Amino acid sequence: MLPQSLHPDLPLTALAPMQDVTNLWFMKVVSDYGSPDYFFTEYFRVNNTSRLNRRILASITENDTGCPIFAQMIGESIPDLVRTARELCRYNIAGVDLNMGCPAPRVYRKNVGGGLLREPEKVDRILAELRSMVNDRPLTVKMRVGFDNTDTFDEILDIVARHNIDLLSLHGRTVKDKYHGEVRYDLIASAVKRLDCPVLANGNINSAATALEVLSQTGAAGVMVGRWAIANPWIFQQIRQALRGELITPVPLVEVRNYIDRLSQTPNSVAMPARARIGYLKKFLNYIALLVDGEGHFLGLMRKTQTEAELLNLCDSFLLIENEHFALAPYSRVAQAISK
Numbered sequence: 001m002l003p004q005s006l007h008p009d010l011p012l013t014a015l016a017p018m019q020d021v022t023n024l025w026f027m028k029v030v031s032d033y034g035s036p037d038y039f040f041t042e043y044f045r046v047n048n049t050s051r052l053n054r055r056i057l058a059s060i061t062e063n064d065t066g067c068p069i070f071a072q073m074i075g076e077s078i079p080d081l082v083r084t085a086r087e088l089c090r091y092n093i094a095g096v097d098l099n100m101g102c103p104a105p106r107v108y109r110k111n112v113g114g115g116l117l118r119e120p121e122k123v124d125r126i127l128a129e130l131r132s133m134v135n136d137r138p139l140t141v142k143m144r145v146g147f148d149n150t151d152t153f154d155e156i157l158d159i160v161a162r163h164n165i166d167l168l169s170l171h172g173r174t175v176k177d178k179y180h181g182e183v184r185y186d187l188i189a190s191a192v193k194r195l196d197c198p199v200l201a202n203g204n205i206n207s208a209a210t211a212l213e214v215l216s217q218t219g220a221a222g223v224m225v226g227r228w229a230i231a232n233p234w235i236f237q238q239i240r241q242a243l244r245g246e247l248i249t250p251v252p253l254v255e256v257r258n259y260i261d262r263l264s265q266t267p268n269s270v271a272m273p274a275r276a277r278i279g280y281l282k283k284f285l286n287y288i289a290l291l292v293d294g295e296g297h298f299l300g301l302m303r304k305t306q307t308e309a310e311l312l313n314l315c316d317s318f319l320l321i322e323n324e325h326f327a328l329a330p331y332s333r334v335a336q337a338i339s340k
Helices: 024-034 054-061 078-088 113-118 120-133 153-162 185-194 208-218 227-231 235-243 253-264 274-292 297-304 308-319 331-339
Strands: 012-015 038-040 069-074 095-100 139-144 167-171 199-202 222-225
Touching: 012 235, 024 054, 024 235, 024 253, 054 069, 069 078, 078 095, 078 120, 095 113, 095 120, 113 120, 113 139, 120 139, 120 153, 153 185, 167 185, 185 199, 185 208, 199 208, 208 222, 208 235, 222 235, 227 235, 227 274, 253 274, 253 308, 274 297, 274 308, 297 308
Parallel strands: 012 038, 012 222, 038 069, 069 095, 095 139, 139 167, 167 199, 199 222
Antiparallel strands: none
């Protein structure tokens, strides 16, 4: 049984697992702006010498958001996946999630993550063993519609169904597509029809309006949001407002500036070298900038900054503007249209 949704009257929302992003601090920050129903950890790397990563484990053991957390694994060694799943089940997790979608070449070349989609028979063996061990809580899968094409898609879905997976998070692109090109929402709709378990639609859900369109088009049980939740941590609350036919609350730019400060206050920031702190912030600002300034001026200038002071001063010049709102404010009109 999946854990009770925070909003049982609405479709599910989930923050997608993103390596080096969805750590404990980011989960806490997002929860303050309107938590999703489910969190997923960064992936625990699994091999014959692996141990549970303490930093990732902290996102489970030290998490006070009140939001159910699924522990994600990535690997291909069946005995070690089973061992790691058993270890994870000793902690307060909502379930165990298997990564079959990571599109990073350094990952799939090792035949893990999205690389597993090239070997349905291996997927079958992995899920059989994990299902046998993970029998007192949910076993979930995050995957894409294929590796470099969708030829194995139906076969993989049949395997997922055969092993009674409790939840499927499905990104509607292939591994080779990475984050570009068309999202195959039609294939997500196909998965919804073929599977008995809930399906979360994932891929380019960049606004509350898009979330509603995808839910309507696919019939999915909910949506999983990744990169656009970095840009807009208010997105889960905005999705709920849109679903209820409410006006989407505009976000003042000063609140975006406060959000950047929150991101910079990660507990280990003091120990980070100055250059590393700047790189850490720029990783988030690469997404935030796209919604602050659609013409790209902020993004270009931000990438050229050399010091933390220079970077934050630039943020001040773009974001501390009286009576200005985040670029997502126009979506309030979408909510009005839906409510009519």
